[in-house]
Every structure is written in structure tokens, then in C-alpha cells.
Amino acid sequence: MRLPTSLGGLLFLMSLLAQIHCEDVFGIAGENFTFPVKINQKIAEIIWTKNKDKVAEWEGQNETTYFDPLKNRGFLSKENGSLTIFNLENSDGGTYVLDYMDSLEKMSPASYFLCWLPLQNLK
Numbered sequence: 197m198r199l200p201t202s203l204g205g206l207l208f209l210m211s212l213l214a215q216i217h218c219e220d221v222f223g224i225a226g227e228n229f230t231f232p233v234k235i236n237q238k239i240a241e242i243i244w245t246k247n248k249d250k251v252a253e254w255e256g257q258n259e260t261t262y263f264d265p266l267k268n269r270g271f272l273s274k275e276n277g278s279l280t281i282f283n284l285e286n287s288d289g290g291t292y293v294l295d296y297m298d299s300l301e302k303m304s305p306a307s308y309f310l311c312w313l314p315l316q317n318l319k
């Protein structure tokens with residue numbers, strides 16, 4: 197992995213410093229869910245974390261890397277940065293953060309905080 201520690205440290209620091217605005221989003225277990233984010237700039241690098249653990253990463257060149265628990269269940273859009281989780285499980289609930297860098301201002305990562313709350317499938 198190429199992520200320089202200085203960038204990792206910066207992202208971590210930014211996450212600590214950023215006023216955590218958490219937007220609640222809801223999904224239903226058993227269904228597919230796409231986080232409602234849309235980045236309009238050209239994206240250079242995308243990292244999605246769940247409860248501070250990396251779940252998906254795209255560094256601009258190679259294929260997207262998905263980590264547990266999204267291995268085989270995730271899809272990251274390189275066009276708009278949105279993350280899709282297939283076949284939601286209740287354990288998918290958590291705080292998801294999207295960090296990305298646009299291709300012009302490499303050193304100004306931006307973050308989205310999404311608190312995903314699982315809903316039971318009321319069948």
C-alpha cells in the first residue's frame with residue numbers, strides 16, 4: 197500500500213479536528229444501499245472508513261481495494277465517490293466517513309460523516 201504515513205496522520209488529525217457533523221442515513225437489512233454522496237470534482241483518491249477502519253480505498257490508479265466487512269459486498273464509484281453496500285446486514289451499522297482528495301488540491305481532503313442506522317426488515 198502506497199498511502200504515506202504523513203497523509204494517514206493528516207487524515208486522522210483532520211478527522212479529530214473536523215466538527216463532526218453526522219448525517220443519519222437509513223438502510224434496510226437484506227437490501228442494497230448506496231450512500232447519498234456525490235463529489236463533483238475530479239477525484240484523485242478515495243478512502244471510506246467504517247468506525248475508523250478502512251473499508252474501501254482507491255488510490256487513483258489501480259483497482260479499488262475492499263476490506264472486511266465489505267469484501268465482495270462493496271462497490272465504490274470512481275465517478276462520484278459513492279459507496280454501495282450489497283445485501284445489508286445489521287452489523288453494517290456504524291459511522292462511515294468518506295475522505296477524498298480532488299485532483300487539483302491534493303492537500304485538502306474533505307470528509308463526509310454518515311451515521312448509518314440499520315433498520316430491521318419488517319416482513
Ligand SMILES: *[C@@H]1O[C@H](CO)[C@@H](O)[C@H](O)[C@H]1NC(C)=O
Pocket residue numbers: 226227228282283
Ligand atoms: C443488489 O444488487 C445486486 C447486484 O447489482 C443485484 O443482483 C440484486 O438483485 C440487488 N438486490 C436487491 C434487493 O435489490
Ligand SMILES: *[C@@H]1O[C@H](CO)[C@@H](O)[C@H](O)[C@H]1NC(C)=O
Pocket residue numbers: 198255257258
Ligand atoms: C498498480 O498495479 C500494478 C500492477 O499490479 C503495480 O505494479 C503497481 O505498483 C500498482 N500501483 C500502485 C500505486 O499500487
Ligand SMILES: *[C@@H]1O[C@H](CO)[C@@H](O)[C@H](O)[C@H]1NC(C)=O
Pocket residue numbers: 232233234273274275276277278
Ligand atoms: C454514482 O455513480 C454510480 C455509478 O458509478 C451510480 O450508480 C450512482 O447512482 C451515482 N450516485 C449519485 C448520487 O449520482
